[in-house]
Amino acid sequence: MSRLAVSNLAASLGGNRVLKDIALDVGPGEFVGLIGPNGAGKSTLLRACLGLVPSSGDILIDGQDLRRMAPQDLARHVSYVAQDRDIAWPITVEALVDLGRQPHRGAFARPTEGDRAAVEAALERMDIIALRARRATDLSGGEKARVLIARALAQQAGLLLADEPVAGLDPAHQLALMQVFRDLARHGTSVVASMHDLGLAARWCDRLVLLEGGRIVADGPPATVLTADLLRRVYGIEAYVTETGGGLVVQPTRLAQTKNEQQN
Amino acid sequence: MTETARYRLLIAVLAMVVALLFVLSLTVGPAEVAPLQGLSALFADDDSLIGLVMREIRLPRAILGLMIGATLGLSGAALQGYLRNPLAEPGLIGVSASASLGAVIAIYTGLSALMPLALPLMALAGALCAVLVVRLMAGADARPLSVILAGVAVSTFAGAMTSLALNLSPNPFAAMEIMFWMLGSLTDRSMIHVWLAAPFMVFGWLMLASLGRALDALTLGHETAASMGVDMRRVQRLAVIGTAASVGAATAVAGAIGFVGLIVPHLLRPLVGARPSRLLLASALGGATLLLAADILVRVVAPGRDLKLGVLTAVVGAPFFLVLVLRARRQMA
Amino acid sequence: MISGWCRRFLVAGLLWAASPAGISAAETPRRVVSMNVCTDQMAMLLADKGQLYSVSYLAADASTSALADDAKRYVLNHGLAEEIFLMKPDLVIAGTYTTRTTVDLLKRLGFVVEEFAPEVSIAEVRTNLRRMGKILGRQQRADALVAAMDAEIARLQAMNLSEVELALYYANGFTFGSGTLVADIVGIAGLENLAERLGISGTGKLSLEALVLARPDLIAVDASPDRGPALARQTFDHPAFRAISAGHRSVQLDSRYTICGGPFTLIAAGILQQAAMTLGGVKPDMGKR
Numbered sequence: 001m002s003r004l005a006v007s008n009l010a011a012s013l014g015g016n017r018v019l020k021d022i023a024l025d026v027g028p029g030e031f032v033g034l035i036g037p038n039g040a041g042k043s044t045l046l047r048a049c050l051g052l053v054p055s056s057g058d059i060l061i062d063g064q065d066l067r068r069m070a071p072q073d074l075a076r077h078v079s080y081v082a083q084d085r086d087i088a089w090p091i092t093v094e095a096l097v098d099l100g101r102q103p104h105r106g107a108f109a110r111p112t113e114g115d116r117a118a119v120e121a122a123l124e125r126m127d128i129i130a131l132r133a134r135r136a137t138d139l140s141g142g143e144k145a146r147v148l149i150a151r152a153l154a155q156q157a158g159l160l161l162a163d164e165p166v167a168g169l170d171p172a173h174q175l176a177l178m179q180v181f182r183d184l185a186r187h188g189t190s191v192v193a194s195m196h197d198l199g200l201a202a203r204w205c206d207r208l209v210l211l212e213g214g215r216i217v218a219d220g221p222p223a224t225v226l227t228a229d230l231l232r233r234v235y236g237i238e239a240y241v242t243e244t245g246g247g248l249v250v251q252p253t254r255l256a257q258t259k260n261e262q263q264n
Numbered sequence: 265m266t267e268t269a270r271y272r273l274l275i276a277v278l279a280m281v282v283a284l285l286f287v288l289s290l291t292v293g294p295a296e297v298a299p300l301q302g303l304s305a306l307f308a309d310d311d312s313l314i315g316l317v318m319r320e321i322r323l324p325r326a327i328l329g330l331m332i333g334a335t336l337g338l339s340g341a342a343l344q345g346y347l348r349n350p351l352a353e354p355g356l357i358g359v360s361a362s363a364s365l366g367a368v369i370a371i372y373t374g375l376s377a378l379m380p381l382a383l384p385l386m387a388l389a390g391a392l393c394a395v396l397v398v399r400l401m402a403g404a405d406a407r408p409l410s411v412i413l414a415g416v417a418v419s420t421f422a423g424a425m426t427s428l429a430l431n432l433s434p435n436p437f438a439a440m441e442i443m444f445w446m447l448g449s450l451t452d453r454s455m456i457h458v459w460l461a462a463p464f465m466v467f468g469w470l471m472l473a474s475l476g477r478a479l480d481a482l483t484l485g486h487e488t489a490a491s492m493g494v495d496m497r498r499v500q501r502l503a504v505i506g507t508a509a510s511v512g513a514a515t516a517v518a519g520a521i522g523f524v525g526l527i528v529p530h531l532l533r534p535l536v537g538a539r540p541s542r543l544l545l546a547s548a549l550g551g552a553t554l555l556l557a558a559d560i561l562v563r564v565v566a567p568g569r570d571l572k573l574g575v576l577t578a579v580v581g582a583p584f585f586l587v588l589v590l591r592a593r594r595q596m597a
Numbered sequence: 598m599i600s601g602w603c604r605r606f607l608v609a610g611l612l613w614a615a616s617p618a619g620i621s622a623a624e625t626p627r628r629v630v631s632m633n634v635c636t637d638q639m640a641m642l643l644a645d646k647g648q649l650y651s652v653s654y655l656a657a658d659a660s661t662s663a664l665a666d667d668a669k670r671y672v673l674n675h676g677l678a679e680e681i682f683l684m685k686p687d688l689v690i691a692g693t694y695t696t697r698t699t700v701d702l703l704k705r706l707g708f709v710v711e712e713f714a715p716e717v718s719i720a721e722v723r724t725n726l727r728r729m730g731k732i733l734g735r736q737q738r739a740d741a742l743v744a745a746m747d748a749e750i751a752r753l754q755a756m757n758l759s760e761v762e763l764a765l766y767y768a769n770g771f772t773f774g775s776g777t778l779v780a781d782i783v784g785i786a787g788l789e790n791l792a793e794r795l796g797i798s799g800t801g802k803l804s805l806e807a808l809v810l811a812r813p814d815l816i817a818v819d820a821s822p823d824r825g826p827a828l829a830r831q832t833f834d835h836p837a838f839r840a841i842s843a844g845h846r847s848v849q850l851d852s853r854y855t856i857c858g859g860p861f862t863l864i865a866a867g868i869l870q871q872a873a874m875t876l877g878g879v880k881p882d883m884g885k886r
Binding site for chain 1: 267345348474477480481482483484485487488490491492493494495533534537538539540
């Protein structure tokens with residue numbers, strides 16, 4: 001059964017149709033990269049899959065209708081890392097990561113061994129054990145990003161939706177995070193992450209979904225999505241695309257000539 | 265010491281301080297009653313004059329001081345968590361002023377004389393309007409500044425309408441009573457007031473107290489909180505009605521007392537590891553501490569002058585507010 | 598310099614327009630406007646027919662004025678300079694606490710303004726009555742009123758009451774200690790004033806607690822319901838107050854008799870004396886008779 005099955009999905013924000021006719025199926029253990037230019041609808045698609053924006057069409061999470069799921073039940077199936085990294089209060093990193101255990105706990109229940117283990121695992125996986133006692137608001141942007149992902153990992157949902165998780169991370173931490181997502185996928189968690197770095201997307205994702213103007217224009221293995229032709233049409237760029245032993249390498253080189261320029 | 269152990273210690277200490285101040289509040293008053301004699305008269309089943317003073321004047325005053333302080337502290341902590349805004353507070357966002365307006369309308373039209381429940385209900389309605397307006401104005405991102413600006417507008421409007429209502433009253437004393445409604449006092453309240461306000465306050469407390477987990481989750485923003493299983497519509501309902509009920513009832517019997525909801529959560533936040541859920545109980549106790557202490561102080565510092573509580577809380581609170589604004593400005597820069 | 602000159606010029610112009618009859622303090626005033634509830638009542642008692650033109654609106658309010666019905670025969674003013682100006686009075690009577698800016702403006706405009714300080718004793722009531730009589734050219738009437746007052750005072754003082762302690766407990770816990778007209782009245786009525794025992798001088802606060810513990814024999818309140826609701830009234834519903842004022846131990850003393858000094862002030866003394874005499878049957882001692 002698919003983790004996420006979307007069909008006929010449409011959504012409007014402020015009167016504008018931002019998603020049209022979306023059909024998407026994510027199976028267990030898949031690492032899907034969501035790509036597309038700014039304003040293509042990537043964030044909205046992720047948020048629609050959490051029920052955060054009003055939408056029409058069908059969204060099934062582990063076979064259940066999203067709109068009929070109780071909020072806490074939904075949170076046990078899907079976790080989310082928002083693009084916004086604003087943390088309102090100076091709570092400790094450990095307390096922040098522990099928030100991910102909320103959906104698994106009763107209203108006034110104390111943390112169980114399982115909760116503690118999940119928090120430890122998440123801290124370790126994101127390499128932030130050393131930060132555990134620090135105030136989350138005092139961290140650098142990159143540290144905050146890792147802490148917030150650890151929070152989502154502690155939620156231990158089968159599906160992880162991440163909005164621009166690598167934005168603002170240095171190359172080493174970008175690669176480390178991609179490795180984390182890969183490992184999660186290998187252990188059966190499905191990951192859908194929106195990203196702008198086509199190189200990372202090409203090398204690490206099982207599958208890429210390319211959005212343009214609220215529609216899916218391509219969906220498949222990186223090599224079939226990241227063609228020079230599609231990149232030129234959708235992004236308006238020329239890119240160097242080549243298959244190497246280590247995987248697909250994509251490097252944007254320059255802006256594509258517009259039609260006007262071609263005519264001249 | 266772990267954070268949890270420190271939290272428990274803090275709660276225990278605060279609870280003891282509240283108990284101590286409660287007893288102290290019973291022993292302070294314009295009439296000279298020896299403390300021990302007074303306290304024993306409280307429990308003696310006779311109709312002595314001292315017993316009358318203790319049971320009918322000082323006891324309700326102490327109870328209201330405790331309950332209203334707890335209400336202001338708790339609602340301040342809850343509003344800050346809910347709006348993700350360290351400047352939010354029932355006084356500053358206009359809830360108290362609007363509750364005053366509701367109470368003033370109930371009293372000076374004679375409605376509350378016909379139906380006593382009209383007093384807390386009208387105050388609640390006033391408070392409800394203010395919370396809804398501020399919530400609406402603040403928008404989804406609830407930027408600190410827009411919340412405060414909306415609060416200024418609401419407060420000013422409610423204050424003006426309150427003085428209009430008092431000016432229009434045929435009773436010559438009504439106009440002087442604007443001081444009570446804007447600055448608050450516990451002087452010569454009775455058990456009647458306690459019974460009128462307490463149920464609403466307790467009802468509001470229960471609603472606000474149930475917000476703990478949701479407020480923790482809201483640390484990471486509305487969308488992340490929603491993704492963690494927090495039902496945002498339920499949270500909105502609880503926060504709005506809980507604040508309106510508890511602050512409305514408190515204001516109906518004691519007037520608008522400012523800044524308690526701002527100072528208390530702010531002082532206690534570092535002591536509870538900044539966790540919004542833990543801040544709730546701590547701020548309730550802290551608010552009770554502050555208001556009981558302030559109410560003792562007004563009786564000791566200026567006996568016979570009926571100093572208003574809001575004067576004391578503003579003297580401490582206003583500089584506090586300015587410091588917080590400075591800090592917020594530095595963060596934005 | 599220029600502004601001063603200008604002002605004088607303006608004032609002169611206005612004066613000319615305002616007072617066709619000319620102003621002369623020496624003559625008996627024929628068109629008098631009073632702006633203060635206390636001077637209103639004295640003027641109403643003393644003025645000749647048609648001499649008094651206008652009194653303040655408070656004079657017609659039964660909760661503040663003992664002569665509210667009389668006041669309805671006069672034009673009511675609200676103490677606004679513009680309003681007084683248009684009435685073209687040849688004499689304005691004001692209280693020293695009447696809106697200062699209005700009085701100053703009227704004086705600048707050249708109106709004759711006589712000011713009266715509020716009376717803090719019966720002796721001052723006599724003085725003010727005589728002064729008012731002189732100003733209005735009605736000395737005889739004033740002397741007659743003073744004589745009647747003195748006779749009434751003598752009658753009240755002849756009553757020999759045993760010690761009855763009275764607490765004056767007004768809205769918001771205000772009471773009247775030594776050096777107030779009300780305290781003077783309490784003395785004339787032959788009662789002990791709790792405020793004086795507690796060392797309160799002037800108008801002061803009497804806390805509910807202190808009132809309960811002092812256990813006065815009689816409590817004078819103004820709890821008349823016709824003034825509309827206010828917090829001030831709630832004190833009289835306080836359980837502790839109810840407990841100590843139960844039975845005949847509280848007496849309604851309308852503020853209209855005590856706000857201003859005048860012959861009517863003695864009505865208040867009579868009310869207090871009556872209440873003291875009906876207390877519990879044992880307390881009052883009708884003297885040697």
